[in-house]
Amino acid sequence: DIVMTQSPDSLAVSLGERATINCKSSQSVLFNSNNQNYLGWYQQRPGQPPKLLIYWASTRESGVPDRFSGSGSGTDFTLTISSLQAEDVAVYYCQQYFSSPCSFGQGTKLEIK
Amino acid sequence: EVQLVESGGGLVHPGGSLRLSCAASGFTFSSYAMSWVRQAPGKGLEWVSGISGSGGSTYYAASVKGRFTVSRDNSKNTLYLQMNSLRAEDTAVYYCAKRKPDSTTVTHWYFDLWGRGTLVTVSS
Numbered sequence: 307d308i309v310m311t312q313s314p315d316s317l318a319v320s321l322g323e324r325a326t327i328n329c330k331s332s333q334s335v336l337f338n339s340n341n342q343n344y345l346g347w348y349q350q351r352p353g354q355p356p357k358l359l360i361y362w363a364s365t366r367e368s369g370v371p372d373r374f375s376g377s378g379s380g381t382d383f384t385l386t387i388s389s390l391q392a393e394d395v396a397v398y399y400c401q402q403y404f405s406s407p408c409s410f411g412q413g414t415k416l417e418i419k
Numbered sequence: 420e421v422q423l424v425e426s427g428g429g430l431v432h433p434g435g436s437l438r439l440s441c442a443a444s445g446f447t448f449s450s451y452a453m454s455w456v457r458q459a460p461g462k463g464l465e466w467v468s469g470i471s472g473s474g475g476s477t478y479y480a481a482s483v484k485g486r487f488t489v490s491r492d493n494s495k496n497t498l499y500l501q502m503n504s505l506r507a508e509d510t511a512v513y514y515c516a517k518r519k520p521d522s523t524t525v526t527h528w529y530f531d532l533w534g535r536g537t538l539v540t541v542s543s
Contacts, residue, residue, distance in 0.1 A: 355536055
């Protein structure tokens, strides 16, 4: 099974500043036949279910603000929030869907400094 | 409104059984593969089980295979999870989730709609 490891475990960023969360997979999630990275990012606000932000490593889900962006390929990925807003306080998870069972990172808790 | 609403959670003794339901609305339920994903208290997310749109194919995590059974009734727009031989480590919020549609095979599970979850507590 593919193991997903996020860093850091928690992060405090000032409002308006950039937040960066990293995700590493134990094996490549790049599918050569379509050149897609099978990697998604989710946001889970307190008391709420997860919400899909990014899929195919860098494609923003409909309705997601453009301050959220995803990058990376192969085994190393990054979620960037360009200008942190108060409503971005949440736990963020990366997920690989390259192979079954799909698997999630342990989560990164993002707070306001 | 497009939504998923889970029900059926509760307190059960170790070794007991429980059946979860997930009522879907606002979309053509039978067209989409669905999954159950759980989250132990204060912990991360774990995929549990999935089922194709027709119900003809089912998939399980190793941790629940042989104990849990996923099914669906497309005439009722409802997804089910029958959980038998429950253990303390099955304690979690169980979310119903809709697989995001794309051209890849259904076993590439990622989710664009989640319910609010139902809590299952296994304890004596």
